[in-house]
Amino acid sequence: MSLASIRNAVITWLVIPLCLIATASLAEGDEGWSVTVFGGVLTDNDWQYAVQPWEVEFVDSRFVGVAFGREWRLGDPRWTIGFEAQAVQHFGRQDHLEFNLPAVLRYHPRNPIPARLESLAFGLGVSHASELAQVEIERQGASRHNLVYWMAELEFSTGRADTTWMIRLHHRSDAFGLLEPATGSNAIAFGIRRAF
16 A cells, blocks of 8 residues: 555545534534445446346455445435545455545435335545556546546435445446546445444
């Protein structure tokens, strides 16, 4: 691991959580903090095919990550808005750190189907990879350190009020050509979230 990677890890693990804590006093009617531990596998698919189980082609590239999040209720109690600070370690075909900072809009249905569905969420923000992503180079012929990040998530009850599990589409991209070169990657991730 390079000195720059270590520096980025220190910034993500120390500075970003401290900044999040400093914003706590700004919230009225907040949902509070959460920490999510997750892991995933990258696919060789474009995002729209990654959500079709019969189309998914996994590649030998995995990751584990942690996300610190904060949410605030909007006018309608079914909706919250917040953000996550994610630190992700890749291993397998690629070995680098990834840092993501998405804003997250979350919907909590009143009568969910299936019954254990807690929320649906979409997040959009920025992504930084400490090294060029090998899977992106193999899939698209190029990569870059900074890309757009988005995620789509389903969150489910575990039976405990403060603990849920989630499945997420984890996506880095050039945002339909907004960034050059054209590149991106997709992964399916599972995780456990704890509110505090």
